[in-house]
Amino acid sequence: MFKHNLLIIYRNFKRFKSTFFINLLGLSTGMACALLIYLWVNDELSMDKFHEKDDQLYQVYMHHEENGEIRSAPNVPALLADALEEEIPEVLTAVEDTDTDEFGEGFSLSVGEDKMKARGKFSGDEYFQLFSFPFLRGNPETALSDKSGIVLTESLAKRLFGTTDVMGESLEWQILKFKGQVKVSGVIQDFPKSSTESFEFVLPFSVFIDDLMGPERNHWGNYIALTHVQLVEGTDVAAVNNKVSSIIKEKVPNTNVEPFFKQYSSRYLHGNFENGQEVGGRITYVRMFAIIAIFVLAIACINFMNLSTARASRRLKEIGVKKTMGASRRHLVFQHLGESVSMTVISLGVAYLLVFLLLPQFNAITGKQLSLELSSNLLLATILITLFTGLVAGSYPALYLSGFKPVSILKGKLTTSTGELWTRKGLVVFQFVISIILLVSVWVVYKQIEYVQDKNLGYDRHHVIKFPIEGAVANRLEPFINQLKEVPGVENASATTHSIVKSGASTTGVTWQGKDPDSNILFEQARAYYGLIETLGIEMKEGRSFSEKFGAEEEKIIFNEAAIKVMGLEDPIGKTVTMWGKEKQIIGVVKDFHFSSLHEEVSPMLFHFDKSFMLSIFVKMQAGRPDEVIQGIQSLYKDFNPGFTLNYEFLDSNYQAQYEAEQRVSLLSRYFAGIAIIISCLGLFGLAAFTAERRQKEIGIRKILGAGGLQIVKLLSADFTKIVLIAIVIALPISYWAAHSWLQGFAYSIEPAWYYFAGAGAAALGIAWITISFQTIKSLQINPADTLKDE
Numbered sequence: 001m002f003k004h005n006l007l008i009i010y011r012n013f014k015r016f017k018s019t020f021f022i023n024l025l026g027l028s029t030g031m032a033c034a035l036l037i038y039l040w041v042n043d044e045l046s047m048d049k050f051h052e053k054d055d056q057l058y059q060v061y062m063h064h065e066e067n068g069e070i071r072s073a074p075n076v077p078a079l080l081a082d083a084l085e086e087e088i089p090e091v092l093t094a095v096e097d098t099d100t101d102e103f104g105e106g107f108s109l110s111v112g113e114d115k116m117k118a119r120g121k122f123s124g125d126e127y128f129q130l131f132s133f134p135f136l137r138g139n140p141e142t143a144l145s146d147k148s149g150i151v152l153t154e155s156l157a158k159r160l161f162g163t164t165d166v167m168g169e170s171l172e173w174q175i176l177k178f179k180g181q182v183k184v185s186g187v188i189q190d191f192p193k194s195s196t197e198s199f200e201f202v203l204p205f206s207v208f209i210d211d212l213m214g215p216e217r218n219h220w221g222n223y224i225a226l227t228h229v230q231l232v233e234g235t236d237v238a239a240v241n242n243k244v245s246s247i248i249k250e251k252v253p254n255t256n257v258e259p260f261f262k263q264y265s266s267r268y269l270h271g272n273f274e275n276g277q278e279v280g281g282r283i284t285y286v287r288m289f290a291i292i293a294i295f296v297l298a299i300a301c302i303n304f305m306n307l308s309t310a311r312a313s314r315r316l317k318e319i320g321v322k323k324t325m326g327a328s329r330r331h332l333v334f335q336h337l338g339e340s341v342s343m344t345v346i347s348l349g350v351a352y353l354l355v356f357l358l359l360p361q362f363n364a365i366t367g368k369q370l371s372l373e374l375s376s377n378l379l380l381a382t383i384l385i386t387l388f389t390g391l392v393a394g395s396y397p398a399l400y401l402s403g404f405k406p407v408s409i410l411k412g413k414l415t416t417s418t419g420e421l422w423t424r425k426g427l428v429v430f431q432f433v434i435s436i437i438l439l440v441s442v443w444v445v446y447k448q449i450e451y452v453q454d455k456n457l458g459y460d461r462h463h464v465i466k467f468p469i470e471g472a473v474a475n476r477l478e479p480f481i482n483q484l485k486e487v488p489g490v491e492n493a494s495a496t497t498h499s500i501v502k503s504g505a506s507t508t509g510v511t512w513q514g515k516d517p518d519s520n521i522l523f524e525q526a527r528a529y530y531g532l533i534e535t536l537g538i539e540m541k542e543g544r545s546f547s548e549k550f551g552a553e554e555e556k557i558i559f560n561e562a563a564i565k566v567m568g569l570e571d572p573i574g575k576t577v578t579m580w581g582k583e584k585q586i587i588g589v590v591k592d593f594h595f596s597s598l599h600e601e602v603s604p605m606l607f608h609f610d611k612s613f614m615l616s617i618f619v620k621m622q623a624g625r626p627d628e629v630i631q632g633i634q635s636l637y638k639d640f641n642p643g644f645t646l647n648y649e650f651l652d653s654n655y656q657a658q659y660e661a662e663q664r665v666s667l668l669s670r671y672f673a674g675i676a677i678i679i680s681c682l683g684l685f686g687l688a689a690f691t692a693e694r695r696q697k698e699i700g701i702r703k704i705l706g707a708g709g710l711q712i713v714k715l716l717s718a719d720f721t722k723i724v725l726i727a728i729v730i731a732l733p734i735s736y737w738a739a740h741s742w743l744q745g746f747a748y749s750i751e752p753a754w755y756y757f758a759g760a761g762a763a764a765l766g767i768a769w770i771t772i773s774f775q776t777i778k779s780l781q782i783n784p785a786d787t788l789k790d791e
Contacts, residue, residue, distance in 0.1 A: 138186030221509030458593025
């Protein structure tokens with residue numbers, strides 16, 4: 001049967017070359033898109049799923065109620081882990097942790113005289129009992145139990161020592177002015193590509209509390225940690241969340257903070273919250289591209305259906321003879337389905353070739369390391385995509401062609417029914433509805449990303465570089481910054497613990513006169529050095545910023561507008577608040593600025609002066625001379641920090657990195673929208689060619705009777721124009737709903753303009769006209785005598 005179908009396909013190819021190539025190109029392109037999207041979706045769905053205790057592994061989040069709104073975040077008090085283990089029977093293990101991004105590249109490791117930058121973090125001693133990071137050396141149960149131990153990744157061990165056989169080897173770590181001697185207590189394998197973790201070494205969490213933070217800062221009002229837990233297998237998480245909510249209320253009376261458990265592996269895809277409710281995250285894009293894959297395949301299948309049924313008249317005698325000779329309808333259905341599946345198998349080969357050629361560029365766009373390695377999942381996906389495409393593409397033609405009566409066929413009395421015409425037109429409408437929705441989506445995503453890039457954030461992120469404080473600079477911060485300001489081209493410089501572009505540490509440990517005892521406000525907190533506000537171009541609403549002119553500023557504090565509003569303070573300058581048991585005077589209020597993603601509303605924030613603990617230096621440079629200025633900074637840095645390399649980042653780049661997912665979605669959606677339009681137009685081109693061929697004699701007669709070329713173009717394109725107009729009417733309201741739903745994920749977004757939708761509709765209509773006109777004009781070039789001579 002397969003050989004017979006291949007022979008029929010080969011004969012049809014020779015007879016109808018244009019139709020064959022249109023079907024082959026459409027199906028192979030659609031299947032290639034589906035395979036690429038499958039690889040991406042499968043990779044997204046597998047993130048963090050490799051941990052053996054995945055079903056029991058959860059992270060603690062906090063709901064913070066403020067002014068009737070709820071903010072949700074993973075930062076929790078470091079004391080919470082022990083409390084959970086002691087008071088919640090369903091919690092088998094609870095481990096403290098820090099965010100790898102909190103310190104970034106701020107760590108340096110030294111082996112003898114050799115210094116090296118590395119990404120590190122601090123974790124509790126049971127961390128490697130929760131997470132399945134295989135050990136090459138050492139014991140996961142004891143690797144972090146000693147305060148003098150350190151666990152390295154395989155690649156870092158090789159960079160430091162040239163081998164992974166490094167148990168007991170000594171090295172020194174340093175961040176800011178803090179440093180310590182440690183010995184290697186474990187080496188783990190490098191992370192699989194499906195891991196969201198990206199650290200290169202881990203130090204015990206006790207080092208973070210005792211040496212960096214200080215025990216006095218480890219209290220219930222300081223949200224400085226992450227906490228991961230292992231629950232008893234089969235635990236009702238909702239019931240446990242009710243128990244957990246009472247823990248902090250017992251420790252902090254009248255708190256408006258409520259902890260809850262969230263499955264660790266779900267954070268990657270379901271990371272967004274709105275007023276305390278999970279509202280998606282990257283899962284939105286996974287679903288969107290899965291739907292796009294189905295629609296692109298459907299558009300390719302529709303081309304096959306329409307072209308197959310349109311050319312049915314060329315196979316009528318074959319069907320009539322087979323039916324007369326006793327062939328059943330079932331036999332004919334299976335024959336035509338076999339042909340479509342065979343055609344799909346050929347297209348699959350071309351699709352795999354396309355995927356192989358395009359995968360490096362696709363990986364560059366998505367930032368992934370996808371491959372076409374043969375696996376049971378990929379094999380199953382390939383079989384399902386092939387069968388889906390073949391059966392869907394061949395179903396309607398098979399049922400349509402096999403339903404003809406042999407007597408009508410052989411007498412030549414077969415007519416095209418109205419239902420058949422409307423079905424064919426309806427399929428074309430569906431194609432263009434999807435194409436228009438994709439066009440609108442591309443435009444809206446592009447404009448939102450443009451809005452994000454151009455929005456006034458309340459601070460000046462341009463021409464600002466950031467680098468970690470390390471080595472001798474940590475102990476000589478004041479003279480370093482003073483000399484930094486003298487470097488030609490440097491306009492200002494300062495230091496802080498905050499990244500400025502995303503949320504960091506926070507605290508509820510602020511009280512003030514008149515504070516509602518039932519209110520427990522969470523404040524984003526940033527330790528600030530002199531001139532930070534001026535360096536970043538943050539505007540003062542009232543008061544002043546931290547300055548050397550006023551001497552020590554440790555007892556001063558600055559809030560943003562959102563904080564003052566929540567606190568209910570009038571004329572705040574000069575008033576006193578209490579933070580962590582110490583009184584601080586309000587000296588300034590800054591205008592609200594976006595220190596986190598535009599997905600979130602601006603929340604309460606405070607700046608307090610604390611030059612003893614700074615993570616990063618920010619430098620504002622003059623425009624137009626970055627290379628020259630950076631060279632001057634590097635020279636000064638080398639003088640202060642022999643053996644250290646200046647690793648700087650542009651603040652603007654850090655800000656853009658927050659929207660990397662949206663930028664990639666924008667680019668990918670452009671490609672897939674273009675492919676959908678191309679495939680739709682291929683089908684339209686084929687139908688236009690077939691229509692022009694069927695009406696060639698009519699065209700010849702009209703030309704002889706004096707009809708002009710424009711009149712004939714209008715005549716032949718009228719039906720297709722109506723089809724596209726119907727598609728526009730259906731697609732635009734759906735497009736508006738889809739655009740509005742996506743923009744709801746941003747606290748600050750564009751308002752979709754009418755011309756986004758009108759432009760997409762006009763573009764679809766214009767592309768359709770060009771496609772139809774090309775084929776129609778081509779048919780006008782034929783001499784009428786050649787088309788009428790056989791009459």
